[in-house]
Structure formats: structure tokens, C-alpha cells
Amino acid sequence: MNKVLLGLLLGAVLGAVDGLTSWFTPAVRAQLAGIVIGSTVKGIIAGIAIGFFARKVHSLALGIVFGLAVGFALAFLVAYLQHGYYFEIILPGSLVGIIVGYATQRYGAAPAAVPATTR
């Protein structure tokens, strides 16, 4: 599986799980569907960005740092738009970024090298 696709799938799954955990918060349970969709989209965007980064940069440390930065930025944006729950959104969102960053560096397949004659 290539790194972008891996990032996309992992971001989508972790984003959806992240959104589903809001069910445990009665105050926002009514908006569960919207939260899950928004969280999944956020995860997909983060996953694609981190996947493309992993294709270009082959470094576990940089992959994790980039994942953390993207996860943090997107989670901060969501929390800012909701005017609250900063800690509850940013902390797990950043960790999801770290997980996707690690996974795309460690597991995703690098694109096949293009033969010199076709360049």
C-alpha cells in the first residue's frame, strides 16, 4: 500500500474513532453525526498531507514531527471554530497526527523508482 493511501485510510479510521468518542460526552451527543463526519474529513486531510510528506522525506523523526504539526494545526482549527474543548480536541488530534506520521514512515511502500531512460 502506498504511503498516501495508507495515510488517507489511517487518518479516516482514526478520525472517525476520534469523532465517535464524543458520544461519551452527553452535551454534544446530539451533534454526533456532524462531529464524526468533520473528524473523519480532518483525519483524511491530515493523512493525505502526512502521506505525501512521507513520500518525499524518508525520516522517521521528521515524519513524526510533521504528523504532530499537522494533527495539532487541524485540531486547533477545529477547536477554534467550536470556541471550546481545546484540550479535549487538540491532545488526541495531535496524537493521531503522530500515529499517522509514524505509520506512513514505517509501513507505507515508497513509490517505485522511475528508470533513468524514461526521464
Place this chain on the structure above:
Amino acid sequence: MNFLSDKTVDRLRQNANLPDLSGTRYQLLERVARGGMGTVYAARDQTLDRRVALKVLDVAVADGDLALRLNREARVLALLEHPGIVPVHDVGTLGDGRVFYTMKFVEGQRLDKYIEAVASLPDRLRLFLRICDAVAFAHARGVLHRDLKPANVMVGAFGEVLVMDWGLAKILREPSFAASQDDPDATILHAPQASNASADGTRATQITGQGTVMGTPGYMSPEQARGDIAQVNERSDIFSLGAVLRFLSSNPEQSSRSKAWPPNRALEAICAKATESNPANRYAAVSDLSADVSRYLDGLPVSARKETIFDKALRVYRRHTVAILLIAAYLAIRILLLVFSRR
């Protein structure tokens, strides 16, 4: 009357054994090692201006079977052109009738010495896989080594692994050069060797008779130890490789840099299967043994051991430790957030 000391006698004997290389293109430099059949010297190839290793029989045993065996060793090496097998350059006879051959001068360390500085088990196993590559190639060419042990493997200055000392090698069958017959250069190079190998294959059985014990205790297979030549085949080398693997995977000597490895059942099972006393229970081919070691290195199940669910879980955990810990951390944070948000 003055008696000569043992030291003097030994020096005189060594000088008497020094090969007279006049009439050859080689110039003697120094003695490198002493083996059962003869002595290896460093020499300079004056035509190509390079350092070579020259193996020559000692004076006392310069005729008969040993001469035949040294000649055959050179021809076996000529059959085996592989990066993991020391290449032979030349073979000939000295003025005094002693057989010699020259080969690449390998500047490095014997495996048993080299691994003292290799504290990582995966690094040691990768060395082992390269030994397996060379032996598998020899088997594909119909040649058995019959004396595989750490002392017969050299690791070069650039990490290259070379299997040495093919003096006890046995040619099982005439090698096939069908694949290279289209290449005119290859035909020129290989054709004479093929015919020689055929002749040597017959000689091999003459040299090594039933009941002859050849090999090194601790590394030779039970069939070799019994002198059961008819039973010696590829699986005998696999036994020796298993013993080499056991040696390589044994704990490094405790030092400030190295730490003891935990008991490893998968690796122990691979060693046990390779060194089964019954050849039929060993790996069928060197490639099967190396595939199992590769699987172990990749954190995959090995064929030598049926694993329990606990073993499988432990293997998966070892293979994906960071990913599992990250997900566990994520779940822990989620649970903590829920607990605190409800207070």
C-alpha cells in the same frame, strides 16, 4: 657435541618448507597460516603486481593423495565463482614437485574473531545469511564444503564474507554449464574446468573412502563423524551451518558495550532443526534454512517452530512495538479525558 634446541629445529623445519618460487611469477612475502594440508603464504604476483595468498603443500607430504587433494581444491574453487567464495587465480607445481595454488589475499578477520566486535544479533544473522548464499551456490554447482565452521569464514575489511578452505570439498555431480554455453567467453573459461571436475568427481570418491572421518568436531554432522561417506550430502553442510548459527547466536561475552540476549525459542528451533541427528529431519536445502532465518529477522513465524497464541502476540508486539504503544497511548488519553470530563 652440541644439540640443537627445539626452537632451532622448528625454525630449520620452517625454512625447509619454504617454497622455492623461482621459475614462477610469484615472490614469497611471509607465512600467513598453517593448515592440515599445507601452509598459506602471502606472495606478490610480479606480473600483475598484486598481493595473493599462495597455498602449498609441506615438503613431507608433497606427493600422493594430498597433492591430488590440493589440486582438486583449486579446481573446486575455480568452479565456484561467487562473491562469497574466495577466488582462485592460478594452480601449478613448484620445481620440487609440490603442488600450489594462488587465490585472492583476503585482508580481514576470521568469523570467530570478527564477531567478538559484533554485539547485535541481527547483524550476526545477516552475516550468517551471506555464508548461506555462498554455500547454497556451491550446492547448486554440486559441491559440498564438508568443513564449515567459523574459522573457515573470513570477513573482509569492507564487510565482505568469504567461505574459505575447500580442501575437504566433495563434488557430488558434474556441474552444468548449459546456461553459459551461449557466452563464448564463458565456454572458453568453463569447458576445461567442467572436464576436470568430472574427472575429480570420480577422484573424490577415491580420495575419501568409506570410513574416513573428515570435518571438525562440533561442526561436522553425525554421518561425517561416523565416516559414512555415502550418507554425506547437502544436509551434512546444513548441519554444519546450524552449528555455525548456534555459535553466532550465542550470547556475546559480557562487556560494557554488550548486553545478554534473551532466550530465543524461534532461533533455537532453527538451530535444532538444522542440526537434527537424522539428516531427513533437517532442512532440505540451504535456501530453506536461510529463508527461516530471514523470516526470523523480519519478525515473521519460522517453519521450524509451531508457535502458540502467546508467542504470536509477543512476536507481533516485538515487530510493531512503537505503533502498539502509540495506539495504547491514544486510547489511554481518550479514557482519561472521558473520566475527567465527567467529574
